[in-house]
Amino acid sequence: MVLFYALFEHAAGYALLCVQEIEEIGLLLPQVEASITNFGNFNKIVKLAAFLPFKSAQAALENINAVSEGILHDDLRVFLETHVPQSKKKKKVILGVADSKIGAAILEELGIQCQTTHVVAEVLRGVRLHFHLLIKGLTRQSAGQAQLGLGHSYSRAKVKFNVNRADNMIIHSISLLDQLDKNINTFSMRVREWYGYHFPELVKVILDNHMYCQLAKTIGNRKTLSEERLEELEEITMDGSKAQTILDVSRSSMGMDIAPLDLINIESFATRVISLYKYRKDLQEYLRSKMNQVAPNLATLIGEVVGARLISQAGNLTNLAKYPASTVQILGAEKALFRALKTRGNTPKYGLIFHSTFIGRAAAKNKGRISRYLANKCAIASRIDCFSDMLTNVFGEKLRLQVEERLTFYETGQTPRKNTDVMREAVVEASLVVTELKRKRAKKLKKELKRKRRAESAAEAEMVLQMPTLEEVEVNNEVPEGSLKKKMKREFVEDNGSGEVFSLGSRKRSSVLSEAVDDSFETGLPTPDKKRKKKKRKSSVSE
Known part of the structure; x- marks a missing residue:
């Protein structure tokens, strides 16, 4: 006798179906294909044996990734071990699966005989068509939504779409960089033309736009240039002969005089252009780092x-x-x-x-x-x-x-x-580099874990230091001076923050006494020491 089961993987969970009269189905394959569309006929030969719903979308994604790679997930292993009976001498169990990879994994780890034939494909096709009717509480709409959500998650995880990458930042950065180049070029030409009215010879001496804007800001009025400012020019031009040329040309310039207000506006505009150059440099470094990451x-x-x-x-x-x-x-x-x-x-x-x-x-x-x-x-x-x-x-x-x-x-x-x-x-080289990167990452995680543990221990120590002493407890609870210490027999040393009081003597006794004392503060009932004294008095009177 052969017991035939079919495993169906759905976005909602795993379903195990018991298929009856599998030999007749194999012989009458065209009739089976025709009767699949009718749920009444299909339900006579296929019964739901067990169903394991996924707990979350993340669990569904992990299971579908494992099935696609031919790996037996822990959830599927427990499900099959629980609901698929073991093969015996008289009863042989066969499990029908859609993928041969997962069938080989089940056979290797669980010893269950798996089968992937045309009959199994037709049965699973019918299950896929009538799955929402086989599971109670599941509708066609909810099953479709589950399949759609899992399909999107699986595609993003498998192909690594743009959501999991930072290439959006690269696209915006390079677009902004190109736009900055155009704007900086336009603004630099504007500075050259504006400042050229006052110092036209500087345009022929300095060809770099960034350097020209810096010199226009530094020089200001060309009549103020002297030998003392030659060092400032050398710092900008990085060339002593060029700085000397600028100084010589300024003394015989044909430019017009400029008003102080106009000069202030030119210097302000040149400062803005210089800041754009600096921002472009920072943006290029950011783009370089992003490209090295992505x-x-x-x-x-x-x-x-x-x-x-x-x-x-x-x-x-x-x-x-x-x-x-x-x-x-x-x-x-x-x-x-x-x-x-x-x-x-x-x-x-x-x-x-x-x-x-x-x-x-x-x-x-x-x-x-x-x-x-x-x-x-x-x-x-x-x-x-x-x-x-x-x-x-x-x-x-x-x-x-x-x-x-x-x-x-x-x-x-x-x-x-x-x-x-x-x-x-x-x-070969990439495998060595990846191994080294994994080792460094593990080392970094260990350091972070140690740092967190140190922070937690420091926080616990601070809590212990902030806890009230025995004298403060006596004052707050209006206990007479020294009575609490006599009852506890001076055994208490400190509180470790967990609510248990330790002593130099018996640890168990001190913890019990501490709980009893706390209860006595709340309820007003006598402590265990008082009860013992009363019992001793009664026994002595009876004697």
Whole structure:
């Protein structure tokens, strides 16, 4: 005799169903397929044996992750051990499962024979269709909501969508950086034009906008320049000859005189532009740190700014990882691509990756080839960054060396290494780096745990110090002087904060006496010492 059970995994929980007449079902497969849509016929051969609902959404996510990876979760193990009977000589138990991986895990750990056939698939299809009718209190709408919520959680945990990444910060940072560059350039030109009326020769001497704004703020009125201020100019220009040139030119300048109020406004505006330069530098450092956290391999390969522009153009890191290398190559040159397709001209060779140093170093005839090779490596680096648990820049370093070797090959003809050899080395080095990172993280967690324990012990010690002494207890409870100490026989030493009083003598006796004394303060009943004295008096009188 064969007992056949079917295991069904739902977003609401695990269901175990007893299937009757499994041999007839196997012989009459077309009839079974036709009768699945009718719940009355289906319920005659499939009965619900047990149901284990998930306690929370987190538990459901953990179980579905374990099932998808072919791992037997503790909840499923306990459920099957409890409700699936063991096979005997006369009765053989078979469990029908939908996935062969989880079936192999159940057979290995629990010894239950599992089966994945067309009959099992048809039975589970009927269970999926009528599941809300088999479980009491479950409706079609609530089952659908549970499936939708679990599906979203599973997708976010498996593919690591944008919610779990900080690439949004990278997108906004690089957009703000580009906007700052435009605004700073416009404002610097405005400072040059405004201050040029008073000191026009300074424009030809100083070409850097940031330095020009600093000099415009420092110099102010050119007539006040003298040999004494030469050191200030040298600090800004970092060149003694250039500072001397500015001083000489100021003495023979053709600029117009300027009013003090106009000069104050120019200096104020130059100060604002200098603060924008400082903020841009801080923002670039922030972008560099974010790229090293989110996409270290891409940043190492192509640079932080170009990598951030690629992520911003793609929308997020996950989209960039899904793109093929041909799309990464022309990312950012969509207008030129569609114009070329419309006019049947030559398509662009590169988009945003043109700003990489590799493209500039390559010869004109090799720019297309090196851009195609670089796009291939960028696609690999973005996928490693997107789907890795522990991020390192080892793969980015190896990929960068491969691009360098390819440049050398185009110039000198030296044969580069094979990609399989390079990746094999990278995997070994990355495993060592990940092990070291895990060790440092564990060490840091231990330090934090010790610090928390020290803080807790310090707080307990402070509580003990703040607790009232025996004399204060006597005063607060209006106990006569010395009576409490006589009753406790001077055995009490201190309170450890847990409500139990310790003594130099018997620990058990002191704790009992302390509780009795506290009760006597509240209820007014006699303490155990008084009861003992009364008993002794009665016994002596009777004698």
